[in-house]
Each structure stands twice: as structure tokens, then as C-alpha cells.
Ligand SMILES: NC(=O)c1ccc[n+]([C@@H]2O[C@H](COP(=O)([O-])OP(=O)(O)OC[C@H]3O[C@@H](n4cnc5c(N)ncnc54)[C@H](O)[C@@H]3O)[C@@H](O)[C@H]2O)c1
């Protein structure tokens with residue numbers, strides 16, 4: 257007997273964007289079914305917000321425990337997730353435990369992954385505290401870890417039950433992290449929303465109001481994409497990876513912040529686009545000028561072409577060695593292109609390598 261069954265997986269995710277939301281978690285969650293709460297965070301983030309989050313959760317009258325790791329991309333590993341899960345087992349967590357990721361993209365990615373595999377899936381709540389995590393990493397349900405130099409190679413797609421974005425947490429964030437997050441914001445504008453791009457191009461001073469508005473627009477844009485293609489089965493979701501093929505390679509080789517690497521990756525993708533989709537020089541220069549306006553790098557020195565090409569091959573999106581890139585047709589319009597000529601892939605690197 258051969259029968260094809262279609263099993264649909266519907267997931268709901270509630271996203272709250274509000275100043276001081278971390279102090280009112282009990283009101284937002286208002287959920288009685290959990291056995292306990294595990295706050296998963298890194299030392300820097302926990303020092304800043306851990307106690308406040310804990311106090312706010314304790315009002316739900318369930319035990320709240322914490323597991324804290326050292327910050328940094330180098331800790332985004334299977335072994336860190338295994339240690340977190342061992343801690344949860346020792347602490348008598350069960351299927352009704354809720355895991356709460358409190359931190360930047362590294363913590364959000366690992367919390368999503370751990371929640372996806374512990375008992376084959378428990379409730380997960382994310383409280384992103386970096387700009388990058390608030391506009392991107394906490395949205396869309398991708399969780400995972402790096403395997404050696406292979407970024408995010410192992411993971412899950414599992415929508416968080418709740419995402420709580422409290423823009424006031426950004427007041428503590430170092431400027432370099434704000435700049436890094438701006439790259440993902442500008443990415444969404446260049447890729448999907450010309451009007452938002454013009455807004456960013458005309459901003460006089462980058463203040464909290466600009467950040468609040470940008471967070472709301474980016475979350476809405478990304479969730480509309482996720483609703484259409486939650487599991488990245490089509491090119492719809494792949495498009496949010498604009499700038500990331502080269503970006504990931506640069507991030508791994510040079511160690512510069514994610515957003516900085518993505519900014520350089522976008523310039524590279526635009527250079528390839530000039531040759532393949534006919535992106536205009538005017539749009540490319542406009543996009544570069546906005547990246548520079550927000551102090552993002554658009555070139556990088558000290559890296560060799562060979563090293564980069566080798567790393568780009570490791571990108572899991574380059575299926576079976578076929579170079580796949582998200583290209584720009586014009587500001588606000590993307591196209592995903594497969595099997596790009598190797599010569600174009602390599603030659604275009606000159607635009608960003610100095
Ligand atoms: N899942 C996704 O869709 C997705 C999307 C984009 C990026 N990512 C991932 O996100 C990661 C990068 O995230 P990131 O840039 O947030 O890095 P990060 O998580 O390493 O955070 C950067 C630093 O900021 C500190 N920090 C966090 N909140 C703070 C605050 N409010 N004030 C002061 N310091 C604070 C952290 O301790 C850390 O040292 C990468 O691993 C990337 O792969 C995932």
C-alpha cells in the first residue's frame with residue numbers, strides 16, 4: 257500500500273513590541289499550564305536584565321530557574337545546547353517547561369533549537385535584547401548552532417510561542433551592536449520596501465524613535481514572508497538571506513560582527529546583480545550611500561579571494577555546489593538566482609576586497 261498523507265503543521269506566534277515589556281511578562285504571558293520557566297541567557301545580558309525578567313516571571317507562581325553561558329558566537333555549539341539540556345533534565349524540567357531565550361541572536365538561535373529538540377518540542381519564548389535579534393534573529397523560528405566553520409548547519413524551524421521585544425533594552429547596547437543591527441534593517445528596506453528605504457535615507461539622527469519604527473516595520477515585513485513560506489520551501493523565504501552568502505563567509509573568517517559582514521555581502525550581491533539582473537548603477541550607489549550613512553563597512557581588507565570562495569562553498573544554501581545568490585533587480589525587488597557562473601561569482605569579489 258502506498259498512500260501520501262499531508263500533515264499540516266500550524267504554529268501560532270505572538271509578537272509583542274512595547275517599551276518596558278520585560279517588566280510585565282506575567283501580564284503578557286498569562287499562561288497557567290507551564291510546570292516551570294528556564295531563563296537561558298549569556299552573562300552580559302543576564303547581568304543587565306536577568307533579575308528583572310526573573311522577578312516578572314515569578315509573579316506567575318511557578319519556579320523560575322536560570323542557565324547562563326559566556327557570550328559570543330564561539331559558544332553557539334551543539335555542546336553548549338547539550339549542557340543546557342542536561343541542566344534542564346537535572347532540574348526536573350518536563351514537556352510543560354517553557355524555555356525563555358534572553359539575549360542576542362546567539363541566545364535566541366540556541367533557545368529555539370533547544371526548545372525544538374527537548375522532548376521533541378517544548379514551548380519557547382524569546383526576549384531579544386540586541387537590535388539584530390529584535391528585527392531579525394528572534395523572528396521566523398530558525399534556531400540552530402554552528403558545526404565548526406559551518407554556520408547554522410544544524411537546527412530546526414520552530415516558531416516561538418511568544419516574542420517580547422522591549423526597545424528600551426537597546427539603551428544599554430554598545431554602539432557597535434546598534435550599527436550591526438542597522439545592517440539587517442537596511443537589508444529589509446533594500447530588499448522589500450522602497451518607501452522604508454527612502455525613510456532611512458532621510459533620517460536626520462538615529463534615535464530611539466527611528467529604532468522603534470524600524471523594528472515594527474522589519475518584524476511586519478519578515479512575518480509576512482514567514483507566513484507565506486515558513487519552512488523555506490520556496491524562494492520567498494530565501495530572499496531574507498540577501499547579502500548573507502558572502503556575509504557568512506566574511507563573518508566566519510574575519511570575526512567582524514554579523515551585520516558588518518552582511519553589509520559587505522550586500523554590496524557584493526549588488527555587484528553580481530549589476531551583471532545578472534541589470535541592477536542600475538544609481539540604485540547600487542544609493543544603497544551603498546545608506547549603508548555608509550549608518551557607519552557600516554562596504555569593503556574589507558586583508559582577506560584573499562581563494563579563502564572566501566572556499567568558505568562560500570560551505571554555505572548550506574549553495575546546494576550541491578551550485579552557487580545560489582539572492583540578487584537585487586531594483587530597490588525593493590529581489591530575485592533568487594541559481595547556478596551563477598563561477599567567473600562572475602569570483603570576479604565580483606574585487607568590489608569588496610581591498
Ligand atoms: N535565526 C535567525 O533568523 C537569525 C537571523 C539573523 C542572525 N542570526 C544569528 O544571530 C547571531 C548574531 O546575533 P547578535 O548580533 O545579537 O549577537 P550576540 O547574540 O552575540 O550579541 C552580541 C553581544 O551583545 C550582548 N548583549 C545582548 N543584549 C545586550 C544589551 N541590551 N545591552 C548590552 N549588551 C547586550 C551579548 O551579551 C553579546 O555579547 C548570529 O549567530 C546569527 O547567525 C539568526
Ligand SMILES: [Zn+2]
Pocket residue numbers: 392440500514518
Ligand atoms: Zn543576518
